[in-house]
Amino acid sequence: xxxxxxxxxxxxxxxxxxxxxxxxxxxxxxxxxxxxxxxxxxxxxxxxxxxxxxxxxxxxxxxxxxxxxxxxxxxxxxxxxxxxxxxxxxxxxxxxxxxxxxxxxxxxxxxxxxxxxxxxxxxxxxxxxxxxxxxxxxxxxxxxxxxxxxxxxxxxxxxxxxxxxxxxxxxxxxxxxxxxxxxxxxxxxxxxxxxxxxxxxxxxxxxxxxxxxxxxxxxxxxxxxxxxxxxxxxxxxxxxxxxxxxxxxxxxxxxxxxxxxxxxxxxxxxxxxxxxxxxxxxxxxxxxxxxxxxxxxxxxxxxxxxxxxxxxxxxxxxxxxxxxxxxxxxxxxxxxxxxxxxxxxxxxxxxxxxxxxxxxxxxxxxxxxxxxxxxxxxxxxxxxxxxxxxxxxxxxxxxxxxxxxxxxxxxxxxxxxxxxxxxxxxxxxxxxxxxxxxxxxxxxxxxxxxxxxxxxxxxxxxxxxxxxxxxxxxxxxxxxxxxxxxxxxxxxxxxxxxxxxxxxxxxxxxxxxxxxxxxxxxxxxxxxxxx
Numbered sequence: 001x002x003x004x005x006x007x008x009x010x011x012x013x014x015x016x017x018x019x020x021x022x023x024x025x026x027x028x029x030x031x032x033x034x035x036x037x038x039x040x041x042x043x044x045x046x047x048x049x050x051x052x053x054x055x056x057x058x059x060x061x062x063x064x065x066x067x068x069x070x071x072x073x074x075x076x077x078x079x080x081x082x083x084x085x086x087x088x089x090x091x092x093x094x095x096x097x098x099x100x101x102x103x104x105x106x107x108x109x110x111x112x113x114x115x116x117x118x119x120x121x122x123x124x125x126x127x128x129x130x131x132x133x134x135x136x137x138x139x140x141x142x143x144x145x146x147x148x149x150x151x152x153x154x155x156x157x158x159x160x161x162x163x164x165x166x167x168x169x170x171x172x173x174x175x176x177x178x179x180x181x182x183x184x185x186x187x188x189x190x191x192x193x194x195x196x197x198x199x200x201x202x203x204x205x206x207x208x209x210x211x212x213x214x215x216x217x218x219x220x221x222x223x224x225x226x227x228x229x230x231x232x233x234x235x236x237x238x239x240x241x242x243x244x245x246x247x248x249x250x251x252x253x254x255x256x257x258x259x260x261x262x263x264x265x266x267x268x269x270x271x272x273x274x275x276x277x278x279x280x281x282x283x284x285x286x287x288x289x290x291x292x293x294x295x296x297x298x299x300x301x302x303x304x305x306x307x308x309x310x311x312x313x314x315x316x317x318x319x320x321x322x323x324x325x326x327x328x329x330x331x332x333x334x335x336x337x338x339x340x341x342x343x344x345x346x347x348x349x350x351x352x353x354x355x356x357x358x359x360x361x362x363x364x365x366x367x368x369x370x371x372x373x374x375x376x377x378x379x380x381x382x383x384x385x386x387x388x389x390x391x392x393x394x395x396x397x398x399x400x401x402x403x404x405x406x407x408x409x410x411x412x413x414x415x416x417x418x419x420x421x422x423x424x425x426x427x428x429x430x431x432x433x434x435x436x437x438x439x440x441x442x443x444x445x446x447x448x449x450x451x452x453x454x455x456x457x458x459x460x461x462x463x464x465x466x467x468x469x470x471x472x473x474x475x476x477x478x479x480x481x482x483x484x485x486x487x488x489x490x491x492x493x494x495x496x497x498x499x500x501x502x503x504x505x506x507x508x509x510x511x512x513x514x515x516x517x518x519x520x521x522x523x524x525x526x527x528x529x530x531x
Contacts, residue, residue, distance in 0.1 A: 081105065
């Protein structure tokens with residue numbers, strides 16, 4: 001089922017630059033002729049074809065990139081209020097080089113791009129350019145994020161970029177899960193964003209944020225930033241600490257005590273971050289880090305900072321690339337602080353507006369039932385949002401009761417005729433474990449998204465022939481204890497339907513044969529043996 005309703009343009013999401021005296025407009029206006037520009041004939045910035053030789057042995061890839069600077073394309077980006085305040089200054093905007101997280105009215109900010117400048121190049125130009133960079137080591141374009149640099153931070157110098165060659169993650173064909181367990185879905189895919197440097201999709205946004213901090217700390221800007229800080233349910237802290245370590249920037253992490261996995265906790269510790277374990281939940285950590293960053297020269301790295309969403313949106317563009325620029329029908333995203341669902345919308349819609357594709361997919365935001373404020377908001381018909389104290393969930397990274405980006409998520413879902421679904425603890429753990437039995441090794445958050453898919457298939461909302469992408473946000477190895485507890489049937493009030501514990505057997509041929517015959521008989525009816 002294709003998306004049938006979305007905003008006619010990016011509206012307040014994407015806009016083109018206006019002078020202070022201009023009549024304000026929040027609708028993208030691209031002259032039709034701009035869409036017909038072909039890169040080979042009229043794009044002045046299109047590089048000439050040259051024969052490339054291997055760089056000198058004493059030169060690194062940064063130095064090589066400096067010798068071959070990209071042509072200046074006149075592209076720019078800035079912050080604007082999100083959404084525009086009804087009675088606010090319609091021309092309020094801030095440079096990305098300013099350290100600012102909120103608008104003058106206290107609302108969110110969003111990164112806006114000069115769409116007029118981007119639209120000077122055709123959709124075909126951008127598709128060809130992005131495709132030409134995939135899998136290369138040319139700095140910084142080998143990264144899945146920075147291969148789309150012009151759509152992310154167009155003005156940053158390559159030498160300021162801090163990249164661990166993130167992105168370019170696997171789009172996994174979930175053939176067995178779809179065909180055997182979801183009514184013959186033969187076009188089901190899982191976008192494994194967790195196959196990244198620190199094991200989660202947070203790398204995509206953190207490379208952008210830390211790169212901008214690196215730019216701000218260096219001459220000629222030399223802003224007084226002593227470090228970068230975040231509140232985290234685990235994955236954000238891992239990404240922040242790794243990228244800060246790579247850049248030589250101090251990282252400060254606020255974590256809720258005893259609420260994240262050991263695999264997540266060890267990452268910032270190993271990367272040298274200052275880790276504060278606080279006796280509160282994520283929302284309490286978030287309140288504290290905002291107070292601290294208001295008093296100390298510590299740059300805030302949470303998704304309140306919209307720079308991160310610019311990196312995360314590239315996962316949507318990457319999905320389009322992997323389908324050879326064909327648009328899937330559905331994309332299902334786990335939702336906690338709710339920045340990621342908006343980032344996916346932003347990536348898809350930016351490509352639509354600029355002519356890379358002709359439509360956007362329908363979006364589904366999947367929440368754990370123990371932390372589901374957006375689900376309640378959706379069920380109320382978007383009439384009343386009620387923050388909550390999130391209850392413990394195996395999907396700990398989305399255990400958030402008062403999400404920062406709720407308004408962003410609503411925009412994304414309304415624009416794509418989207419849906420919000422929830423999953424109980426048993427539903428998400430069963431979905432995760434069933435997926436594992438078909439060749440995946442999913443995290444509980446992916447289990448939330450998969451459980452939402454099962455429900456939407458049962459309701460016949462998603463069809464068997466719909467091309468559907470489930471976003472996997474983290475690597476299953478980060479949550480091994482939850483898997484151990486499930487397969488050991490040690491979870492209270494949970495049947496653990498797909499548990500598969502190891503069988504203790506004596507080191508004796510007869511004993512081994514007895515176990516295997518019993519197992520094979522259960523599977524096939526009768527074992528075929530030579531004895």
